[in-house]
Amino acid sequence: MLRIWPAQGAQRSAEAMSFLKVDPRRKQVILYDPAAGPPGSAGPRRATTAAVPKMFAFDAVFPQDSEQAEVCSGTVADVLQSVVSGADGCIFSFGHMSLGKSYTMIGKDSSPQSLGIMPCAISWLFRLIEERKERTGTRFSVRVSAAEVCGRDQSLRDLLAEVAPSSLQDAQSPGVYLREDPVCGAQVRRPTLPPWGGGGARAALSRRRHRSLCLLQLQNQSELRAPTAEKAAFYLDAALAARSTSRAGCGEDTRGSSHMLFTLHVYQYRVEKCGRGGMSGGRSRLHLIDLGSCEAVPGRAGEAPGGPLCLSLSALGSVILALVNGAKHVPYR
Numbered sequence: 314m315l316r317i318w319p320a321q322g323a324q325r326s327a328e329a330m331s332f333l334k335v336d337p338r339r340k341q342v343i344l345y346d347p348a349a350g351p352p353g354s355a356g357p358r359r360a361t362t363a364a365v366p367k368m369f370a371f372d373a374v375f376p377q378d379s380e381q382a383e384v385c386s387g388t389v390a391d392v393l394q395s396v397v398s399g400a401d402g403c404i405f406s407f408g409h410m411s412l413g414k415s416y417t418m419i420g421k422d423s424s425p426q427s428l429g430i431m432p433c434a435i436s437w438l439f440r441l442i443e444e445r446k447e448r449t450g451t452r453f454s455v456r457v458s459a460a461e462v463c464g465r466d467q468s469l470r471d472l473l474a475e476v477a478p479s480s481l482q483d484a485q486s487p488g489v490y491l492r493e494d495p496v497c498g499a500q501v502r503r504p505t506l507p508p509w510g511g512g513g514a515r516a517a518l519s520r521r522r523h524r525s526l527c528l529l530q531l532q533n534q535s536e537l538r539a540p541t542a543e544k545a546a547f548y549l550d551a552a553l554a555a556r557s558t559s560r561a562g563c564g565e566d567t568r569g570s571s572h573m574l575f576t577l578h579v580y581q582y583r584v585e586k587c588g589r590g591g592m593s594g595g596r597s598r599l600h601l602i603d604l605g606s607c608e609a610v611p612g613r614a615g616e617a618p619g620g621p622l623c624l625s626l627s628a629l630g631s632v633i634l635a636l637v638n639g640a641k642h643v644p645y646r
């Protein structure tokens with residue numbers, strides 16, 4: 314899916330947008346070579362050196378004037394259905410510096426219309442759970458966790474440690490860490506999905522893929538019970554507040570490399586009507602991720618030792634492709 318940032322101020326000139334043709338209905342954009350002049354022009358520059366326009370197709374295209382609600386409904390509806398049916402889901406935004414990643418994922422709390430994907434997903438998930446409970450009698454329990462990956466050393470931080478009940482806090486705790494599986498090397502097997510299946514052919518396909526994938530997992534983070542959407546939203550606010558405190562303490566050059574992972578863990582179980590009437594159930598997770606930009610602060614490029622702050626966009630693309638294809642080697646580093 315593609316969301317186009319509404320260029321502001323001087324950037325909002327007609328010329329700035331004249332090399333991009335957006336067609337939300339066909340879910341595609343066409344990029345014209347600026348050397349050729351605006352599309353349709355027959356100026357002398359167009360004749361010889363212009364590159365052929367490039368067309369890119371997406372699952373959805375949200376133009377500059379798209380409302381937050383439009384982006385949220387176009388993004389989360391399918392993923393939420395899958396999560397409630399027992400599959401894991403993940404939504405994140407991905408792009409260069411200051412192009413609206415946080416605005417899309419988190420939004421602003423000045424009005425309900427400017428809320429982003431995370432608060433919308435929380436509210437809609439609980440609504441869907443209520444419907445599912447009434448229709449099928451399934452019992453649900455939701456927990457939330459939030460972690461930050463920050464800085465050149467990619468240090469991990471539990472963003473809910475401050476609001477976790479003191480019984481869950483332990484002075485000797487090693488904090489959040491990544492667990493590496495002794496058999497798979499730097500990877501561990503994902504838990505299998507609930508036994509009753511559901512979710513149609515796509516869920517069945519993703520279930521097959523999940524079994525063959527090996528992944529790193531975060532360990533030891535606070536997982537707090539959220540019986541209502543309001544409580545989950547409270548924890549989201551607490552995580553955002555903890556993140557902004559930790560960002561303020563980061564150096565200027567690493568501030569943009571803060572990534573926040575907010576996860577809703579959905580536990581569900583029900584009594585089997587046939588057979589011996591045992592219980593069946595499982596856990597699925599919805600990961601909502603606000604990625605940092607990982608780009609150097611303008612004017613400081615090349616100053617910081619040790620190379621880029623984290624994986625480039627194209628390297629992240631290779632990781633995603635490897636995961637989707639179930640590749641044995643995932644190029645995390």
Ligand SMILES: Nc1ncnc2c1ncn2[C@@H]1O[C@H](COP(=O)(O)OP(=O)(O)OP(=O)(O)O)[C@@H](O)[C@H]1O
Nearest residue numbers: 319409410411412413414415416417569604605606
């Ligand atoms: N669709 C939009 N409508 C209105 N304002 C927007 C929109 N997208 C982004 N903005 C504004 O543009 C600015 C940059 O957006 P934002 O901070 O979300 O970018 P980012 O990609 O998360 O930045 P970073 O690279 O620092 O993580 C913010 O002031 C934000 O409010």
